[in-house]
Amino acid sequence: MAERNYIEAIHDGLWEEMERDESVLLMGEDVGHYGGAFRATSGMLEHFGPKRILDTPISESAIVGCAIGLGLEGMRPVVEMQFIDFIACAFNMIVNWAAKARYRLGYSVPIVIRGPSGGGVHGGPFHSQNVENFFTSTPGIKIVQPATARDAKGLLKAAIRDDDPVLFLEHKFLYRRIKEDLPEDEEIITPLGKAATLREGEDLAIITYGAMVHTALRAAHQLSEEDGIEAEVLDLRSLVPLDEEAVLEVARRSGRVLLLHEATLNGGFGGELAARISEKAFEWLDAPLMRLASPDSAVPYSPPLEEAFLPQAAQVVAKARTLVRY
Numbered sequence: 001m002a003e004r005n006y007i008e009a010i011h012d013g014l015w016e017e018m019e020r021d022e023s024v025l026l027m028g029e030d031v032g033h034y035g036g037a038f039r040a041t042s043g044m045l046e047h048f049g050p051k052r053i054l055d056t057p058i059s060e061s062a063i064v065g066c067a068i069g070l071g072l073e074g075m076r077p078v079v080e081m082q083f084i085d086f087i088a089c090a091f092n093m094i095v096n097w098a099a100k101a102r103y104r105l106g107y108s109v110p111i112v113i114r115g116p117s118g119g120g121v122h123g124g125p126f127h128s129q130n131v132e133n134f135f136t137s138t139p140g141i142k143i144v145q146p147a148t149a150r151d152a153k154g155l156l157k158a159a160i161r162d163d164d165p166v167l168f169l170e171h172k173f174l175y176r177r178i179k180e181d182l183p184e185d186e187e188i189i190t191p192l193g194k195a196a197t198l199r200e201g202e203d204l205a206i207i208t209y210g211a212m213v214h215t216a217l218r219a220a221h222q223l224s225e226e227d228g229i230e231a232e233v234l235d236l237r238s239l240v241p242l243d244e245e246a247v248l249e250v251a252r253r254s255g256r257v258l259l260l261h262e263a264t265l266n267g268g269f270g271g272e273l274a275a276r277i278s279e280k281a282f283e284w285l286d287a288p289l290m291r292l293a294s295p296d297s298a299v300p301y302s303p304p305l306e307e308a309f310l311p312q313a314a315q316v317v318a319k320a321r322t323l324v325r326y
Helices: 006-020 044-048 060-072 084-098 101-105 149-161 212-227 244-254 269-284 303-309 313-325
Strands: 002-005 024-028 053-055 076-080 112-117 142-144 166-171 179-182 196-199 204-208 231-235 238-240 257-264 290-294
Touching: 002 006, 002 149, 006 024, 006 044, 006 149, 006 166, 006 179, 024 060, 044 053, 060 076, 060 084, 076 149, 084 112, 084 166, 112 149, 142 149, 149 166, 149 179, 196 212, 204 212, 204 244, 204 313, 212 231, 212 257, 212 313, 231 244, 244 257, 244 269, 257 269, 257 313, 269 290, 290 313
Parallel strands: 024 053, 024 076, 076 112, 112 166, 142 166, 204 231, 204 257, 257 290
Antiparallel strands: 002 179, 142 238, 196 231
């Protein structure tokens, strides 16, 4: 076992897949000589060479378009978005080309588009977004969002080996804040679309993903210590495909569900989860479904405003107490 933080786990997963499969290549802005904006590709240009580590122009549409072409020709490109916010510049290429290639042509496009998402680092409105809501309604795209270093590595390896386009959303707040002992032997978390129960509890369930997993765990610990309330924490790990069976099972077992995510409330993935639980597990519920998310606003730059904007453990605790008292 070796202790690695979240960004080191991503680096290791990329490196191992590059070593294993010569069809894997990396491309993006500053991924080569600079080693990536957050150093995820550090040392790779020197080891793998410029034919597999490609520094690109600042044109996200061109980068993804090139990756799609390489994928159609049998390569497995991994695209780095310097900040995931810039994925908007490649929206057409992703939703109208990569996502529809299998349906239109019968061809797979085995590409991974990865990059730092989310707030908490005072990056302001153009460097702090959570973009999953833009893509969850597009058939043909898989969306993964790991919360732990172990999942970051294992899910990334699975995403690279997947034959369909995968958006791999890495929360930048976690990059150097969480560490974990990773197994020396290869570990691939497959298939994509399996949730993980990170804490068991019988009083209510908190369903979440990404950095909010850690917020949920802190809140669950506080609830246990202060109120004797035991909350189960379910980490979705991927939104598409969704582990609907796990979501419905925890809803039926607990009877009280809090849906937590960092993306804004309006149109957020919590609404989709609420609809599915209401349709398929309503008779097991003992309280209304509750959501906690960021308000419908751009992400503030000011640190105190950003803290007020992002869901906090204290808010999770308050919502959970309301659910249990219902």
